[in-house]
Amino acid sequence: MKDWYFVTGGAGFIGSHLVKRLVKDGFKVLVIDNFNEDYPSFIKRANIKEVKKYASNDKLKIFEGDILDITFLEDIFNNFQIKQVIHLAARAGVRRSLKFPRSYFEVNVIGTINILECCKKFDVNEFVFASSSSVYGGNKKVPFSEDDRVDTPASPYGASKKSAELILSTFHDLYGINITSLRFFTVYGPRQRPEMAIHKFVRLISEDRNIPVFGDGTSGRDYTYIDDIIEGIVSAIKKVKGYKIYNLGDSRVVLLKELIKMLEELLHKKAKVEYLPYQSGDVAITYADITKSKKDLGFEPKIKIEEGLKRFIDWFVQKEK
Numbered sequence: 001m002k003d004w005y006f007v008t009g010g011a012g013f014i015g016s017h018l019v020k021r022l023v024k025d026g027f028k029v030l031v032i033d034n035f036n037e038d039y040p041s042f043i044k045r046a047n048i049k050e051v052k053k054y055a056s057n058d059k060l061k062i063f064e065g066d067i068l069d070i071t072f073l074e075d076i077f078n079n080f081q082i083k084q085v086i087h088l089a090a091r092a093g094v095r096r097s098l099k100f101p102r103s104y105f106e107v108n109v110i111g112t113i114n115i116l117e118c119c120k121k122f123d124v125n126e127f128v129f130a131s132s133s134s135v136y137g138g139n140k141k142v143p144f145s146e147d148d149r150v151d152t153p154a155s156p157y158g159a160s161k162k163s164a165e166l167i168l169s170t171f172h173d174l175y176g177i178n179i180t181s182l183r184f185f186t187v188y189g190p191r192q193r194p195e196m197a198i199h200k201f202v203r204l205i206s207e208d209r210n211i212p213v214f215g216d217g218t219s220g221r222d223y224t225y226i227d228d229i230i231e232g233i234v235s236a237i238k239k240v241k242g243y244k245i246y247n248l249g250d251s252r253v254v255l256l257k258e259l260i261k262m263l264e265e266l267l268h269k270k271a272k273v274e275y276l277p278y279q280s281g282d283v284a285i286t287y288a289d290i291t292k293s294k295k296d297l298g299f300e301p302k303i304k305i306e307e308g309l310k311r312f313i314d315w316f317v318q319k320e321k
């Protein structure tokens with residue numbers, strides 16, 4: 001019986017939360033991750049250690065390897081009856097993608113094709129993909145809707161996610177693989193990647209160090225709490241059919257200067273802000289229209305930014321002890 005869920009990037013921030021949730025719910029999970037050093041791999045190993053507390057060995061298997069290694073992938077597809085792929089492994093982060101565009105395309109596009117090829121070869125026909133709000137680039141019309149044109153991503157990262165969506169759509173048309181692409185909007189919460197704004201700002205403010213602000217603080221982001229994202233992914237996992245794209249966001253825009261003010265209040269500390277020029281690749285705003293994901297997935301974000309930041313800081317303080 002096909003009953004394994006193949007989660008790529010399962011040692012990462014979102015992946016480790018998802019795997020924990022799936023094993024707690026009784027799913028059988030294969031984790032594939034190369035534990036790369038985009039941020040320190042010991043963090044990813046600690047994530048896996050945490051997740052392992054919730055599953056027995058016969059329900060959770062961890063594989064260390066690269067999605068660019070076809071033999072590695074085929075071995076796993078050959079040895080396990082896989083029901084569904086949840087593909088989260090990627091090189092993430094906008095700014096770094098300007099430095100490493102080729103590597104971003106290799107991992108995010110060719111890596112995705114490798115897994116699709118395995119799905120085709122081993123008859124796996126359910127696939128959930130982690131896409132990104134970055135595909136919307138500098139679109140002016142807000143909130144961003146799944147029907148909007150996404151032909152002008154502002155960074156190689158956004159372009160790689162858009163390209164992956166294109167090849168997913170092609171594999172759906174050619175081979176009938178059911179595919180859901182989820183466009184995540186800035187996800188935060190415990191275990192968030194250390195270079196992401198909220199995590200970085202909390203760390204720097206706590207250490208009395210300058211926080212870099214690119215631009216004048218009026219750029220806006222739609223921040224989505226990790227538990228809400230996980231609810232959205234789990235719902236998508238249960239409903240994958242056809243070829244669908246959904247936004248998963250909180251659908252509220254928080255300006256950078258508002259975010260800093262909230263963090264100052266929660267940390268009881270004044271931030272030392274260092275204003276720097278706008279960075280190319282960055283966009284002025286992200287803002288999700290979630291009408292479609294609400295309707296089809298029952299997606300209903302529950303954790304407002306004030307509460308989410310509080311939870312993040314609690315986790316951060318605990319971790320630093």
Ligand SMILES: NC(=O)c1ccc[n+]([C@@H]2O[C@H](COP(=O)([O-])OP(=O)(O)OC[C@H]3O[C@@H](n4cnc5c(N)ncnc54)[C@H](O)[C@@H]3O)[C@@H](O)[C@H]2O)c1
Pocket residue numbers: 008009010011012013014015032033034035036038044065066067068087088089090091092093107111130131132133183184185186187188193
């Ligand atoms: N965090 C966000 O705000 C956000 C927003 C939009 C989209 N996403 C997407 O969600 C997914 C997860 O993001 P995250 O924040 O958890 O990032 P993350 O870096 O914590 O997780 C990605 C994981 O993939 C693994 N990985 C990278 N390249 C690999 C390769 N070649 N082979 C095998 N494993 C590899 C990494 O080691 C890492 O553990 C990514 O696809 C990302 O692009 C995240």
